[in-house]
Amino acid sequence: MRFIYFVGTAGSGKSSLIYAFKEWLTLQGLDSVTINLDPGVENMPYEADVDIRDWVRVSDVMEEYGLGPNGAQIVAADLMAVNAKDLAESIEKFRTNYVLVDTPGQIELFAFRQSSEVIMDELGKEDACLIFLADPNLCRSPSGFVSSVMLAATVHFRFSVPFFTVLSKSDTLKEEDLDRIIGWSESSDALNGAISETIDSRSLLSAELFKALESIGAYKTLVPASAMEPSGMEDIYNAIQQFFEGGEDLAND
Numbered sequence: 528m529r530f531i532y533f534v535g536t537a538g539s540g541k542s543s544l545i546y547a548f549k550e551w552l553t554l555q556g557l558d559s560v561t562i563n564l565d566p567g568v569e570n571m572p573y574e575a576d577v578d579i580r581d582w583v584r585v586s587d588v589m590e591e592y593g594l595g596p597n598g599a600q601i602v603a604a605d606l607m608a609v610n611a612k613d614l615a616e617s618i619e620k621f622r623t624n625y626v627l628v629d630t631p632g633q634i635e636l637f638a639f640r641q642s643s644e645v646i647m648d649e650l651g652k653e654d655a656c657l658i659f660l661a662d663p664n665l666c667r668s669p670s671g672f673v674s675s676v677m678l679a680a681t682v683h684f685r686f687s688v689p690f691f692t693v694l695s696k697s698d699t700l701k702e703e704d705l706d707r708i709i710g711w712s713e714s715s716d717a718l719n720g721a722i723s724e725t726i727d728s729r730s731l732l733s734a735e736l737f738k739a740l741e742s743i744g745a746y747k748t749l750v751p752a753s754a755m756e757p758s759g760m761e762d763i764y765n766a767i768q769q770f771f772e773g774g775e776d777l778a779n780d
């Protein structure tokens with residue numbers, strides 16, 4: 528089993544992309560299983576095969592501990608670790624190649640609480656990769672783009688599993704904007720040029736930070752995808768295959 532974690536800021540399109548990617552895999556004749564790791568989610572665009580809410584629910588935690596929504600989110604995130612073994616056992620019952628893992632909207636709950644590490648270890652880190660979703664709204668400006676790369680680097684630093692970045696909701700971008708953003712991800716000169724065009728102290732800071740991100744390997748080509756169209760699914764699949772099989776295709780086994 529290969530675990531693919533979809534991580535990104537609130538509303539970046541994680542759940543929609545999981546749904547679209549699962550549909551695409553099914554069309555290719557590839558089986559997959561979905562897991563929801565967000566104990567606070569109310570509505571999902573698909574029904575997860577394994578759902579953390581069967582063990583922990585933010586609404587229950589609010590009631591039981593007398594907490595508000597934010598405090599309850601944190602307690603719920605920590606309680607997930609207690610159930611990591613049970614979660615792993617119910618996933619093991621499925622015979623499948625790909626496990627698509629949906630993570631909480633509040634990225635800090637996944638990235639900064641220890642329970643996600645416990646869960647990842649329990650499920651098997653050696654068979655895991657992470658897809659970071661870059662929100663097109665943030666990536667429109669050079670400084671926003673650099674911020675997004677920094678966030679991806681932070682997540683990567685926390686989990687140290689292979690990762691790549693998807694530019695989600697690519698259908699919401701005009702073609703020229705999409706080309707420009709992808710261009711920044713392909714060429715540090717293009718990004719540096721765009722940064723230096725906006726001469727203020729913030730952009731100078733971005734340039735320095737960006738150099739550091741480049742040297743630690745967090746800066747890489749974005750894979751554009753749209754869950755709505757859908758598009759980019761094959762590119763996502765190929766990137767995943769690169770990690771797990773060195774490019775070899777499971778569909779041809």
Ligand SMILES: Nc1nc2c(ncn2[C@@H]2O[C@H](COP(=O)(O)OP(=O)(O)OP(=O)(O)O)[C@@H](O)[C@H]2O)c(=O)[nH]1
Binds near residue numbers: 539541572630695699
């Ligand atoms: N146009 C467009 N809208 C999208 C796409 N993917 C998601 N959306 C919309 O973006 C919003 C958020 O999508 P979700 O899939 O719920 O995002 P999420 O990251 O799972 O959100 P949280 O779990 O709440 O953080 C919804 O209104 C979706 O309809 C896409 O590819 N194109």
Ligand SMILES: [Mg+2]
Binds near residue numbers: 541542629
């Ligand atoms: Mg979601």
